[in-house]
Amino acid sequence: MTTGPGPHTRLAGGLLLWYGVLGGAVAWAAHLLVAWPLDELTCAAGRERVAAVPLWLAVWLAVVIPGLVTVGSLLVATLVWRRTARASSAGAEDRAVDRSRMLAVVGVWANLLFLTIIVLGGVAVLVFPPCQG
Amino acid sequence: MTDRGGVVAAATGVAALTTEEPVGRPTGWWGMVLFVATEATLFACLLGSYFYLRFQFGPQWPPGGVDKPKLLIPLLMTAVLVPSSLPVIWAEHGIRRGRRGRLRAGLAATLVLGLGFLALLAVEYAENLKHFTMTTDVYGSLFYLITGFHGLHVLVGLTMIGWLLAASLRGGSFGSHRHERVRNAAIYWHFVDTVWVAILFTIYLSPRL
Amino acid sequence: MSTTTSTAPAVGRDDLARLAEHWAEPRSLRSWFTTVDHKRIGRRYLVTAAFFFVLAGLSALVMRTQLARPESGVVSPQEYNQLFTMHGTAMIFLFATPMLFGFGNFLVPLMIGSRDMAFPRLNAFGYWVFLFAGLFMWASLPFGAAPNNGWFAYAPLNQVQHNPGLHMDVYALGLLFLGISTTSGAINFIVTALKLRAPGMSLNRVPLFVWAIVATAFMVIFALPALNADNAMLFFDRRFGTHFFDPSGGGNVLLWQHLFWIFGHPDVYIIVLPALGIVSAVLPAFTRRGVVAYSLIVLSIVAIAIISFGVWVHHMFATGLPQLSYSFFSAASTVITIPSGIQIFAWLATMLLGRLVSRVPLLFVIGFIVTFVLGGFTGAMFALTAFDQQVTDSYFVVAHFHYVLIGGAVFPMLAGIYYWLPKITGRMYHEGLGRWAFWLAFTGMHVTFFPMHLTGLFGMPRRVYTYRSEPGWDGWNLVSTVGSYLLALGLLLVLVGVVHAVRRGRPAPADPWEGDSLEWSTASPPEPYNFPVIPRVRSLHPTWDARTAESTTTGATADRVLSDGRRTLFTSELDARTERAVAMPEPSYKPLVLAGALLVFFTAMLLAAYPIAVVAVLVVAATIAAWLWPPRRPDEELGVAS
Numbered sequence: 006m007t008t009g010p011g012p013h014t015r016l017a018g019g020l021l022l023w024y025g026v027l028g029g030a031v032a033w034a035a036h037l038l039v040a041w042p043l044d045e046l047t048c049a050a051g052r053e054r055v056a057a058v059p060l061w062l063a064v065w066l067a068v069v070i071p072g073l074v075t076v077g078s079l080l081v082a083t084l085v086w087r088r089t090a091r092a093s094s095a096g097a098e099d100r101a102v103d104r105s106r107m108l109a110v111v112g113v114w115a116n117l118l119f120l121t122i123i124v125l126g127g128v129a130v131l132v133f134p135p136c137q138g
Numbered sequence: 139m140t141d142r143g144g145v146v147a148a149a150t151g152v153a154a155l156t157t158e159e160p161v162g163r164p165t166g167w168w169g170m171v172l173f174v175a176t177e178a179t180l181f182a183c184l185l186g187s188y189f190y191l192r193f194q195f196g197p198q199w200p201p202g203g204v205d206k207p208k209l210l211i212p213l214l215m216t217a218v219l220v221p222s223s224l225p226v227i228w229a230e231h232g233i234r235r236g237r238r239g240r241l242r243a244g245l246a247a248t249l250v251l252g253l254g255f256l257a258l259l260a261v262e263y264a265e266n267l268k269h270f271t272m273t274t275d276v277y278g279s280l281f282y283l284i285t286g287f288h289g290l291h292v293l294v295g296l297t298m299i300g301w302l303l304a305a306s307l308r309g310g311s312f313g314s315h316r317h318e319r320v321r322n323a324a325i326y327w328h329f330v331d332t333v334w335v336a337i338l339f340t341i342y343l344s345p346r347l
Numbered sequence: 348m349s350t351t352t353s354t355a356p357a358v359g360r361d362d363l364a365r366l367a368e369h370w371a372e373p374r375s376l377r378s379w380f381t382t383v384d385h386k387r388i389g390r391r392y393l394v395t396a397a398f399f400f401v402l403a404g405l406s407a408l409v410m411r412t413q414l415a416r417p418e419s420g421v422v423s424p425q426e427y428n429q430l431f432t433m434h435g436t437a438m439i440f441l442f443a444t445p446m447l448f449g450f451g452n453f454l455v456p457l458m459i460g461s462r463d464m465a466f467p468r469l470n471a472f473g474y475w476v477f478l479f480a481g482l483f484m485w486a487s488l489p490f491g492a493a494p495n496n497g498w499f500a501y502a503p504l505n506q507v508q509h510n511p512g513l514h515m516d517v518y519a520l521g522l523l524f525l526g527i528s529t530t531s532g533a534i535n536f537i538v539t540a541l542k543l544r545a546p547g548m549s550l551n552r553v554p555l556f557v558w559a560i561v562a563t564a565f566m567v568i569f570a571l572p573a574l575n576a577d578n579a580m581l582f583f584d585r586r587f588g589t590h591f592f593d594p595s596g597g598g599n600v601l602l603w604q605h606l607f608w609i610f611g612h613p614d615v616y617i618i619v620l621p622a623l624g625i626v627s628a629v630l631p632a633f634t635r636r637g638v639v640a641y642s643l644i645v646l647s648i649v650a651i652a653i654i655s656f657g658v659w660v661h662h663m664f665a666t667g668l669p670q671l672s673y674s675f676f677s678a679a680s681t682v683i684t685i686p687s688g689i690q691i692f693a694w695l696a697t698m699l700l701g702r703l704v705s706r707v708p709l710l711f712v713i714g715f716i717v718t719f720v721l722g723g724f725t726g727a728m729f730a731l732t733a734f735d736q737q738v739t740d741s742y743f744v745v746a747h748f749h750y751v752l753i754g755g756a757v758f759p760m761l762a763g764i765y766y767w768l769p770k771i772t773g774r775m776y777h778e779g780l781g782r783w784a785f786w787l788a789f790t791g792m793h794v795t796f797f798p799m800h801l802t803g804l805f806g807m808p809r810r811v812y813t814y815r816s817e818p819g820w821d822g823w824n825l826v827s828t829v830g831s832y833l834l835a836l837g838l839l840l841v842l843v844g845v846v847h848a849v850r851r852g853r854p855a856p857a858d859p860w861e862g863d864s865l866e867w868s869t870a871s872p873p874e875p876y877n878f879p880v881i882p883r884v885r886s887l888h889p890t891w892d893a894r895t896a897e898s899t900t901t902g903a904t905a906d907r908v909l910s911d912g913r914r915t916l917f918t919s920e921l922d923a924r925t926e927r928a929v930a931m932p933e934p935s936y937k938p939l940v941l942a943g944a945l946l947v948f949f950t951a952m953l954l955a956a957y958p959i960a961v962v963a964v965l966v967v968a969a970t971i972a973a974w975l976w977p978p979r980r981p982d983e984e985l986g987v988a989s
Contacts, residue, residue, distance in 0.1 A: 018154020129674030236988030313985025
């Protein structure tokens with residue numbers, strides 16, 4: 006690698022790595038912070054709609070969109086893992102590659118965990134009526 | 139690297155993906171960012187409590203015959219506080235190039251705007267206290283706690299700004315190689331401004347939705 | 348013995364003399380009040396936290412004595428309420444977290460190859476605040492004004508109309524005060540670990556203990572504000588008549604519970620995670636190999652730290668919220684067991700694949716695994732809402748969290764005490780005494796708390812100051828009380844062992860266990876500057892690694908000796924590339940003055956002496972202003988344009 010990518014491309018790559026590591030965590034946090042108060046507060050107010058949208062659909066969206074973000078994060082983490090695997094098998098001890106590889110492994114498993122949580126919550130939306138006490 | 143495919147390929151190459159980011163930040167910057175993060179969580183808890191109590195309370199909000207908050211003064215406060223970040227940015231850019239005059243002028247301008255905000259807050263309190271106090275009901279408790287706590291943060295931020303101004307007037311404090319304190323105080327001040335926007339939305343605009 | 352020794356031949360005698368001159372603190376009263384040395388501060392954290400542990404433990408013994416027989420009258424109900432509240436509050440806030448922060452303070456700079464924490468004076472300040480806040484809370488007990496509402500202080504009982512007196516004001520103000528210390532400590536740990544790692548220690552070479560401390564610190568940053576907001580509102584409700592938790596004014600009692608458990612569940616892991624980090628640090632020395640699956644343990648630490656924020660409602664399954672909103676939290680509560688399981692299996696695999704060296708620290712680690720797994724098992728039972736609603740607020744809950752906290756935190760801490768005692772004091776402990784201490788503490792723990800599962804299932808509620816004979820709870824309660832005395836005896840032997848080591852122990856070599864992390868490359872106890880040469884780290888197990896050792900002997904370079912001043916190295920955040928050498932602050936009275944002014948402020952608030960509080964705030968502001976005031980420098984050095 007003689008020239009290497011420019012600074013903007015490097016920045017994009019660095020941020021992409023962090024999306025792969027933490028994307029699922031952030032998506033899950035957003036899912037929880039939207040789905041839970043939406044359900045609890047709407048029910049407490051005695052309603053079953055949020056504006057014009059039925060409550061179950063709103064909660065369902067708060068499950069599906071973060072779920073898709075997590076899937077994207079999982080794919081990015083897998084990509085980093087495969088790219089760094091190729092780089093480190095080509096030899097040349099470079100601790101930046103080893104560090105990114107470790108973060109990618111953490112990212113892959115973390116995203117699987119967060120995807121599981123989001124999917125389990127999504128199943129519950131299918132099972133329970135939103136305001137059953 | 140002009141076509142989009144090339145950009146994506148480069149950004150997902152090993153060299154880009156192993157770029158160190160974040161990198162090269164001083165300890166003071168990290169300390170201030172983490173402090174702001176914990177403070178922001180504190181405000182998130184307070185604003186979350188506002189919505190929780192509001193929605194648990196029932197359809198009528200504010201309760202007990204209190205009018206919906208008037209918008210004139212808070213919008214004036216916003217117009218004073220949010221632009222007050224600009225002189226700080228201008229001053230910080232100035233001192234990075236070693237311009238002490240810009241640092242002093244920028245800090246002084248922010249100080250004036252911040253004091254203006256606190257004066258308007260006093261007017262707002264004087265107006266509201268005629269109708270309800272902190273002990274009237276939970277709405278009053280939330281209103282005064284959240285705005286008062288933010289006002290306290292503005293006061294702390296202004297103390298920092300005034301302290302920086304005093305240090306820069308003394309001379310021998312800041313220059314193009316030494317401006318970490320200016321940067322850290324600026325981060326805090328931007329945070330105080332940003333929180334105000336969230337408070338404006340929560341306390342003043344959300345009851346009208 | 349490892350290949351490194353404390354006085355590496357490549358460092359000149361004059362370099363060592365200069366380092367000693369710049370870093371050494373004289374043994375004087377002044378130095379006792381002004382020190383910023385992370386090792387002295389760390390030792391103080393450990394000793395002070397142990398002192399609060401003894402106070403809280405004695406409270407527990409009084410309670411067990413009261414409960415040994417039905418309808419006994421050792422203490423009054425009012426006293427009993429204060430005792431169980433102070434026991435819980437002190438164990439959680441004044442013992443567990445500060446004790447682990449003490450380990451962190453002493454060990455993190457040593458493990459990452461630095462000469463101090465990132466903010467040494469903030470570190471000293473954090474200790475003084477912890478000490479003062481602890482004394483502030485305990486001082487209320489002799490006045491009969493101690494918190495009396497349980498450690499989670501539920502509304503509406505915490506409101507002034509139901510609970511007059513200063514009790515809960517002490518609680519709210521004391522925890523706000525202590526929060527300053529915990530937050531500043533957390534920020535310090537994160538910045539230290541990000542910027543002060545020895546060159547070459549990229550994120551994939553950071554010791555697991557440091558990962559655990561950093562994850563804990565991040566949890567403190569995001570969890571503690573919820574508790575602070577809660578306590579601030581509580582204080583305003585009690586003192587100034589607001590209505591946050593008062594339904595008659597439109598408030599809501601459940602708000603207290605939500606905010607408390609948003610903090611409280613992460614706090615369980617704030618206590619347990621660094622303790623698990625101790626286990627990961629102790630195991631390599633006694634299995635003669637690195638902990639298996641490093642990346643997965645890092646994953647487990649990070650995942651636990653994040654997911655623990657999304658499980659708080661499982662403390663409130665008995666409060667009548669919509670089923671669907673429970674399920675989001677049930678999902679997270681169930682999945683969080685996976686990363687915990689990963690760690691347990693990684694340790695078991697390490698022990699299976701390694702060669703076990705049966706010494707006291709390893710015994711405590713094994714005791715930890717057994718006890719913690721049992722506690723985790725009853726914990727998983729609570730994730731079933733139906734079971735939870737059956738046993739909530741019974742002794743079953745008491746049994747569960749003592750298994751988790753004694754098993755998951757106290758046993759690892761004891762392992763850590765025996766493991767690092769040679770490094771901290773420079774003396775070896777007595778092995779036989781340590782074994783007695785382990786078996787007594789282990790047996791005592793199970794004899795005390797196992798029967799509580801049964802009394803809980805038989806229906807005995809927690810927090811009752813006495814009970815009648817009819818339900819048949821007496822026998823098991825007597826067993827618990829006997830067990831608690833055994834446990835206390837075992838812990839007393841730990842104390843005796845430490846004092847014996849300090850007084851009579853044989854001098855410890857630099858690396859008595861042939862450990863893998865960098866603290867074993869320093870002298871026992873370490874020199875004030877920690878490392879004569881800051882090492883260049885080449886692997887995950889630097890002390891086992893000849894190339895890292897070489898970097899401090901024949902490969903030593905002046906940019907890592909830094910003997911011309913009180914200096915250490917900044918490196919980059921992820922890959923630890925050398926950035927620049929920086930000067931570290933000198934000892935100072937300001938941290939003590941600042942903490943003292945805060946003590947005056949909180950005491951004045953408690954006693955409603957508001958003018959004094961205002962004065963104290965002014966002193967606080969003035970001290971901070973003087974602390975951070977920029978030194979005067981010539982214009983050329985500053986870089987001034989006009």
